[in-house]
Amino acid sequence: MKKYGLNELRQMFLDFFESKGHLVKSSYSLVPHNDNSLLLINAGMAPLKPYFTGQEVPPRTRMATCQKCIRTGDIENIGKTARHGTFFEMLGNFSFGDYFKHEAIHWSWEFLTEVVGLEADRLYPSVYLEDDEAFDIWNKEMGIPKDRIFKFGKEDNFWEHGAGPCGPCSEIYYDRGEKYGCGKPDCTVGCECDRYIEIWNNVFTQFENDGKGNYTTLKQKNIDTGMGLERLATVVQDVDSIFDVDTIKALRDKVCEISGKEYKKEYKFNNQCIMEIMNGAKKDLPNATVVLVLGILSLIFCWCYGFFGLILGIIAVVLAGGQRKLYLQSPDEYTESSFKNVNAGRVCGIISICIAGVVVVVLLLVLMGIVAGIGIASFGL
Numbered sequence: 493m494k495k496y497g498l499n500e501l502r503q504m505f506l507d508f509f510e511s512k513g514h515l516v517k518s519s520y521s522l523v524p525h526n527d528n529s530l531l532l533i534n535a536g537m538a539p540l541k542p543y544f545t546g547q548e549v550p551p552r553t554r555m556a557t558c559q560k561c562i563r564t565g566d567i568e569n570i571g572k573t574a575r576h577g578t579f580f581e582m583l584g585n586f587s588f589g590d591y592f593k594h595e596a597i598h599w600s601w602e603f604l605t606e607v608v609g610l611e612a613d614r615l616y617p618s619v620y621l622e623d624d625e626a627f628d629i630w631n632k633e634m635g636i637p638k639d640r641i642f643k644f645g646k647e648d649n650f651w652e653h654g655a656g657p658c659g660p661c662s663e664i665y666y667d668r669g670e671k672y673g674c675g676k677p678d679c680t681v682g683c684e685c686d687r688y689i690e691i692w693n694n695v696f697t698q699f700e701n702d703g704k705g706n707y708t709t710l711k712q713k714n715i716d717t718g719m720g721l722e723r724l725a726t727v728v729q730d731v732d733s734i735f736d737v738d739t740i741k742a743l744r745d746k747v748c749e750i751s752g753k754e755y756k757k758e759y760k761f762n763n764q765c766i767m768e769i770m771n772g773a774k775k776d777l778p779n780a781t782v783v784l785v786l787g788i789l790s791l792i793f794c795w796c797y798g799f800f801g802l803i804l805g806i807i808a809v810v811l812a813g814g815q816r817k818l819y820l821q822s823p824d825e826y827t828e829s830s831f832k833n834v835n836a837g838r839v840c841g842i843i844s845i846c847i848a849g850v851v852v853v854v855l856l857l858v859l860m861g862i863v864a865g866i867g868i869a870s871f872g873l
């Protein structure tokens with residue numbers, strides 16, 4: 493398979509669907525218009541919702557786009573998987589009451605295997621578990637053996653994002669090989685690891701969700717497909733993650749050059765969010781210092797309490813010293829464990845304050861006792 497660049501793949505997709513009678517449009521804005529259900533455009537279909545519902549007449553009943561998208565829901569997965577990003581581009585071909593399951597499935601397979609050249613043996617379709625029609629198209633028309641077609645429930649194979657057009661879907665997964673797998677014996681299509689990666693989603697848009705979970709059947713049957721361009725480039729270029737495809741790597745290399753950092757040289761949790769938490773924790777530095785001073789004082793006067801006082805003083809100094817060391821770390825030294833240690837440091841600080849407090853109170857009592865003793869001795873009381 494040729495290792496096409498991301499820009500080439502985008503053009504190949506749009507040309508392919510233009511050849512199938514689609515009107516190719518440029519990406520719509522990331523900011524939704526007349527759609528209160530979304531903060532940002534999260535799929536190719538989102539700006540086209542009125543065409544799916546029949547509320548507006550599309551310029552053509554077949555359209556194709558490469559839409560800029562942001563999925564806020566994916567943010568938690570960024571950096572943890574090879575396939576999630578904040579901003580991404582979604583390739584999509586759409587039918588507004590025109591073709592349906594048959595053409596959508598055939599063309600998705602044709603594009604992936606004949607145009608891009610992905611090995612058919614590494615592709616696995618999935619269908620919504622009640623969608624026998626889509627199952628039969630894959631099995632009887634496309635010749636995919638039954639045991640290579642996966643059936644999933646609503647969570648995986650029913651596409652909806654907020655209110656609007658939605659429906660059961662049929663996805664296509666690509667097996668990137670064992671080197672990307674989690675190694676679990678049951679690792680297969682649907683596993684959360686990065687081996688079987690979903691690249692194409694054929695949505696059979698037949699329903700409308702009113703946003704409260706009530707579904708009505710649309711007047712027309714539609715097709716909404718979505719394929720993450722960066723994911724496609726990842727498998728075509730056989731690179732580790734979406735951050736390693738040609739165009740994104742070029743940006744990443746420039747960022748490394750400007751920042752003077754080497755990508756992945758050392759895996760550290762020094763991202764903005766962690767820096768802010770650590771910097772917030774630094775406000776505890778004066779407290780830790782006070783605790784340290786109290787601990788040292790209690791050490792100095794430990795002879796007052798013998799062995800027990802010595803132990804308490806040492807514990808207070810060690811805990812408060814450790815807490816201060818953590819807060820004095822420079823951002824370059826932040827690691828995942830220093831982040832976790834912030835709370836541990838606070839607990840240590842509280843314990844050392846208590847210990848030092850007990851020591852000081854006992855010390856005061858002893859001093860009062862000494863003063864009282866001197867008084868008694870002086871005045872002969």
Ligand code: GLY
Pocket residue numbers: 534535536537651693695716717718719
């Ligand atoms: N609209 C189809 C998808 O985002 O997967």
